[in-house]
Amino acid sequence: MDRILTVGVILAITAILCDGQCFSGTAIPVRPGEKPPLGCYWDGHFLGVNTHMTKNCQSCYCSEGGGLSCCVNGxxxxxxxxxxxxxxxxxxxxxxxxxxxxxxxxxxxxxxxxxxxxxx
Known part of the structure; x- marks a missing residue:
């Protein structure tokens, strides 16, 4: 039982810390009437929709519509x-x-x- 409690505490702390290390935004501006982009540009790299990349201790994910979410690792x-x-x-x-x-x-x-x- 103690092990389950310990794992639960670790997961809760990790979730709190990760939240403090993340940022999001629209990587490519979309004007009214335009089609959303098919991916995101991040740090000189193109990420397709629903893909992620890790570089320089950061992990970024590109969602539909060009939304970019990144977290600093560590x-x-x-x-x-x-x-x-x-x-x-x-x-x-x-x-x-x-x-x-x-x-x-x-x-x-x-x-x-x-x-x-x-x-x-």
């Missing part, structure tokens, strides 16, 4: 408890808080972090 950890340490995430996009004794064990309490989006 967090910058600003504080961990004494029994933990900060390591670089495997994908290179952010950091993870792990125990000093075993880097495969995530620190689950008293960890503070900010979105990489706000570091620029």
């Amino acid at each position: 967090m910058h950890i600003t504080h961990v408890p004494d029994e933990c340490k900060i390591i670089t995430a495997e994908d290179g996009c952010g950091e993870r808080a792990v125990t000093k004794e075993d880097e495969t064990v995530e620190c689950m309490h008293d960890v503070q972090a900010v979105s990489r989006r706000y570091l620029h």
Whole structure:
């Protein structure tokens, strides 16, 4: 039961943090009477409708009508408890808080972090 509760807490925190790291908008302006675009342009790349791309620690999705939604991947950890340490995430996009004794064990309490989006 404790494991289910822990997983639920992790998912809730992840959803909250991801929401703070995302942005959306219309990638290509559409004038009244014009057909909506068949995709989006993002960072010099064309994304077809209903496709996504990950580049430079950002994931973007193109919806119908040229709507572009992007999320910054990764967090910058600003504080961990004494029994933990900060390591670089495997994908290179952010950091993870792990125990000093075993880097495969995530620190689950008293960890503070900010979105990489706000570091620029």
